Amino acid sequence: MKKKRFVCVNCGYETYKWLGRCPNCQSWESFVEETKEEVPFRSEQPLPLKEVSASSAIRKRTGMNEFDRVLGGGLVPGSFILIGGEPGIGKSTLMLQIAHLLAKEGTKALYCSSEESKEQIKLRSERLGIGESPLYIISEVVWEGILSAIEEISPEILVIDSIQTVYKSSLPASAGSISQVRGISSELLNLAKSKPMSVFIIGHITKYGAIAGPKTLEHIVDVVLYFEGDKWREYRLLRSVKNRFGATNEVGVFKMTEKGIEPVENPSHLFLSKYEEPVFGSVVTCTMEGSRPLLCEVQALVTPTIYPYPQRLAQGFDQRRLTMLLWVLEQRADLSFSSRDVFLNIVGGLRIEEPACDLSGIMALSSALRRKPLPLDLVVFGEVGLLGEVREVYLAPSRIKEAEKLGFKKVLLPKENSEKRDRIEEIGVKNIREALEIFGLMPK
Known part of the structure; x- marks a missing residue:
């Protein structure tokens, strides 16, 4: 039996009559009509948790360490994984390589492309040096055809590239619509859990950076990964924003080469510049990406403005946060930026979101304004409050250990995180004035 309903394309809110404005997300003209099919359900016998065996959920290594790291240690059988990213960033290349690595180890894998023909996939695989792979491929846009191939081959690994271009002929909607994406994803979820079969689906993203399609798509999958980076640079980041089997915000670093995508085992070297002499406006910080500490360089440039309003x-x-730090410096350290343009950059295309890097921004901005360089062997981290206090951060020992490993001799950090260590000098501070005075950056 089929029932008609209206669904908001922005948030997935459902109603059985058309509305001009969504009561959930307040967006206008966002409802589209869908036809809902009654899907037969399968009941299971309830079992006590202690009687459930976890032996079938042993992780499978993919053969690419950075990819396994982001997944939480490997691929869990029966997992449903969504990978999103901008066009041309390398999603299809990455998944073709992962499917090949698994197939090479004896895992039956099926790569389904609804955007390329078999001949085009073959050309790309030869460029990547995997033209003789035992991987199964199919070029199909109709869901019923893909389902037939799945029943014929019974793969352990399935890759759908991409979910927005596959359509189900029984649904009266175009490919990429909410009803198509939701209907096909629901069937893939049932397949993944019943086989068990690990399913990867590649998704397009909108101009706002979110995965295109209904928000429920991200809710029903087990893992959501974003493949990101500047397409004009060679480095890529694979970031987990949801993971039912591991830590979220875990990051894997990859490098684009002529032979495909290669993992970077020690990514801290990528985000550091090698100076022979100290340069003002530059400082090294340590940020946590999931459970991984990453050293990166923060650069600041402060110049007199020629505009009525400084940039x-x-x-x-x-x-x-940059604006907040500038006002903290002005009010708590008497450093004025009101007549100057300010530019702050994280080297290598990395994006820092955690507040633990506030103190590095403070030191880089002050160094650029005062034109006094900081020591080359210094690492800085700490959260800064509105009162100018330097607050404690989490996982400080991991950050210090990473700095030690790369040869740094000093670390400027919150007083609460400071401990006596033999191999590195720890400079604990309570507020930004204390930090600036130590390195001679306070105004006279």
Whole structure:
């Protein structure tokens, strides 16, 4: 039996009559009509948790360490994984390589492309050096055809590239519509849990950076990964924003080469510049990406403005947090930026979101304004409050250990995180005035 309903394309809110404005997300003209099919359900016998065996949920290594790290240690059988990213960023190349690595180890894998023909996939695989892979491929846009191939091959790994271009002929809607994406995703979820079969679906993203389609798509999958980076640079980041089997915000670093995508085992080297002499406006900080500490360089440039309103530009750093730090410096350290343009950049295309890097921004901005360089062997981290206090951060020992490993001799950090260590000098501070005075950056 089929029932008609109206669904908001922005938030997935459902109603059985058309509305001009969504009562959930307040967006206008966002409802589209869908036809809902009654799907037969399958009942299971309830079992006590202690009687459920977890032996079938042993993780499978993909053969690419950075990818396994983001998944939480490997691929869980029966998992449903969504990968999103901008066009041309390398999603299809990454998944073709992962499917090949698994197939090479004896895992039956099926790569289904609804955007490329078999010949085009073959050309790309030869460029990547995997033209003789035992991987199964199919070029199909109709869901019924893909389902037939799945029943014929019974793969352990399935890749759908992409979910927005596959359509189900029984649904009266175009490919990529909410009803199509939701209907096909629901069937894929049932397949993944009943086989068990690990399913990867590649999704397009909107101009706002969110995965296109209904928000429920991100709710029903087990893992949501974003493949991101500047397409004009060679480095890519794979970031988990949801993971039922591991830590969220875990990051894997990859490098685009002529032979495909290669993992970067020690990514801290990528985000650091190698100076022979100290340069003002530059400082090294340590940020946590999931459970991984990453050292990166924060660069600041402060110049007299020629505009009525000074410019404030940040690359890889939150713009509003930059504005806050400038006002904290002006009110708590008597450093004035009101007549100067300010530019703050995180080297290498990395994006910093955690407040633990506030103190590094403070030190870089002060160094640029006072034109006094900081030591090359210094690492800085700490959260800064509105009163100018330097607050404690989490996982400080991991950050210090990463700095030690790369040869840094000093670390400027919150007083609460400071401990006596033999191999590195710890400079604990309570507020920004204390930090600036130590390095001679306070105004006279």
